[in-house]
Amino acid sequence: MSQHEEDSVLMDRVARGEEGAVGELYDRFGSLVFKVARQLLSTRAEAEDAVQEIFVRLWQTADRYDHRRAKLVTWVMLIARRHLIDRLRRNAVRGTAGSFRADGTSDESGHKPEQKPLEDERNHSLLERIAELPELQRVVIERAYLQGFTLRQVSEQLEAPLGTIKSALSRGLARLRERVRADWAV
Numbered sequence: 674m675s676q677h678e679e680d681s682v683l684m685d686r687v688a689r690g691e692e693g694a695v696g697e698l699y700d701r702f703g704s705l706v707f708k709v710a711r712q713l714l715s716t717r718a719e720a721e722d723a724v725q726e727i728f729v730r731l732w733q734t735a736d737r738y739d740h741r742r743a744k745l746v747t748w749v750m751l752i753a754r755r756h757l758i759d760r761l762r763r764n765a766v767r768g769t770a771g772s773f774r775a776d777g778t779s780d781e782s783g784h785k786p787e788q789k790p791l792e793d794e795r796n797h798s799l800l801e802r803i804a805e806l807p808e809l810q811r812v813v814i815e816r817a818y819l820q821g822f823t824l825r826q827v828s829e830q831l832e833a834p835l836g837t838i839k840s841a842l843s844r845g846l847a848r849l850r851e852r853v854r855a856d857w858a859v
Contacts, residue, residue: 680745681738688735695732702749703728709750712850713757713818723760727753751823758821802852810845813838 674682686694706727710720731752738748803814812831816822824842828835 677740677744681740684735684738684740684745687732688738695728698731698749699728702746705746706749706753709753710757712846713761723757726760727756730756754818755821758818761819799849799853802849805852806845806848809833809837809841810848813841814845814849817842 683694683697687698703724707720707724710723710727711717714720714723731749734752738745743751803811805811806814809831813824813827816827816830817824822830824838825835828838831838
């Protein structure tokens with residue numbers, strides 16, 4: 674049986690609610706999904722919550738997986754990326770509301786109000802660093818992570834080979850990671 678067929682059988686088992694199937698899916702992709710979530714979200718706890726939500730979404734949509742259209746890892750990461758982008762957008766909208774609970778934590782993140790200026794500063798710094806990237810890297814990151822396009826869609830929009838887009842994303846994220854870590858270390 675090919676890997677695609679094995680992936681299809683696994684997702685069929687997940688869709689049927691078979692005991693252990695979601696665990697197998699998590700064992701295969703949990704660390705990868707967490708790594709991406711941790712890169713995009715501000716805290717480890719928020720990333721862990723997002724991973725749980727992503728795997729619930731994968732379970733709920735397992736019957737839609739078609740091994741003929743995409744590899745399982747591609748499908749899992751597409752679901753993860755969409756969820757993370759939605760979460761970032763919700764956090765951005767909620768962050769402007771400024772609503773805090775009586776216990777001193779904000780409704781959206783559970784952070785203390787005194788942490789909010791630091792988070793706003795980091796978000797602003799991140800957007801500044803993205804703007805400083807070479808044009809292709811900046812455009813690919815903005816379209817893929819902030820606008821929710823797939824790399825294939827970005828490739829078509831920019832009329833550039835998919836490999837070029839993937840390389841630009843990889844180089845841009847590496848450069849961004851270095852610059853952001855340097856900023857936040859101060």
